[in-house]
Amino acid sequence: MIFIRKYAILPLLLLMLSSCGGQDEVQQNPQYRIQSGHDLRMLTTSDTHYLAQKLRDLGPAFQQFLAAGDGKQLGYSKEMMEALGYDIGIRKPDVVIISGDLSNNGEAASHKELAGQLKRIEQETGTRIYVIPGNHDIRNPWARSFRGKRQYSADSVTATAFRNIYGSFGYDEALLRDEDSLSYLAAPSEELWLLMLDTAQYGDNKALGHPQLEGRISGRTLEWIADCGAKAAAAGAQLVAVMHHSLLNHSEFIQEGFTVEDHAKVTDALMKSGVRTVLSGHIHIQDISEYRHDGDRIYDIASSALSVYPHQYGLLTYSSARQTLDYSTARLGMEPWAAATGNTDPNLLGFKAYSEANFRKRSASRSYSRLAEDPAYARYPESELQEMADVVGRLNEYYFVGNASTGLAAVTATEGYRLWQSAPASATRSYVLKMASQQPKNNHDLHVQLPER
DSSP, X not given: OXXXXXXXXXXXXXXXXXXXXXXXXXXXXXXXXBOTTOOEEEEEEBOOOBOOGGGBOSSHHHHHHHHTSSSOOGGGHHHHHHHHHHHHHHHOOSEEEEESOOBSSOBHHHHHHHHHHHHHHHHHHOOEEEEEOOTTSSSOTTOEEEETTEEEEOOBOOHHHHHHHTTTTTGGGOSEEETTSSOEEEOSBSSEEEEEEOOBOOTTHHHHTSOOOXXXXXXXXXXXXXXXXXXXXXXXXXXXXXXXXXXXXXXXSOOTTTBOTTHHHHHHXXXXXXXXXXXXXXXXXXXXXXXXXXXXXXXXXXXXXXXSTTOEEEEEEEETTTTEXXXXXXXOOHHHHHHHTTOOOHHHHTHHHHHHHHHHHHHHHHHHHHHHHOGGGTTSOHHHHHHXXXXXXXHHHHHHHTOTTTSHHHHHTSHHHHHHHTSOOOHHHHHHHHHHXXXXXXXXXXXXXXXXX
């Protein structure tokens, strides 16, 4: 398929701010980069969890931090962003969207280094990048650097600092900005606008001593969303919403803290504003959920974390002629980037196999530790506990990739799974058996027919 893009001759104009009923109206007459009648190609990703190189060495403290984590490849943050830039240069999307948790734990140095990476990508590829914060990004008490055997507190950022650091990645060109959050409305094309929603709660992080997991949208922001919907409808533009927390439930096992609070109310507000597609992150699994009401439907596409195996991102194409959105996924091209740049690190040249093995090993290791400490499993020899733990690691791998229901036959045929079937009752056993009984579902492709405008 040949995609035709026509960019406006005039650059985007940054207009003076003017207060407008609970919102900042930035552009009264925007100069659209992509004008009516032309398709829009987007690359969407989430949870980059970027850690600045200067904040870590490869010493014991950093290695211990990695081992206790969920498989983030923090030692290769810079390389992953460079590989993403390489992919963007090849795929040539008009727009790149990052839906929160830009930094590892809100370190100011990580935000600034990442912003530099994003600016380079924009300059080298001509794409436009739009970002929103996640629950790890602002006022995070966990901001750390790693040296030798010790962790050290690092500077985090305020909401104002976040807005300033990432001003050129959405905020400065916003049509509207919400006064109650870091949400904003952007118009990368005349026909399709982005409702970038800040669902993170960071006001109480210092008192809590950790980043707040739960997400919410305030009543004032819900009113602002209605204003955005009215503005888009008046302009005949489609709206796609972007948020860090899930709009809809994506898991039987992981909901609390991951699905936005009062999600029924938020869903209703978005549907009334004409939104039919939401792009989210936070949960680190690849999953597409759907909600239907009165003949209408809305989809929530939860993207895998770019920083965690399988290092996927989404590709979204808006068709002007058909008024449709088509979504698919692709793997980060780390190996082609490493080869093209002459990198000699064997982990990067074989990144898929390296990261997959690393992810499964960490998951299985944590599961083995829990089983070995549980008195109910004391009668099992070490070899059987290892087999059972490996089953958990493999199921987690499929779950994160988005293939939880399609790669199960090989797992359920193992001796480890047979042992789980007759194992004592536990949360892990319940997880394993439920995962193994999931119905087939496509989490990698979606076709959406948008409402007429």
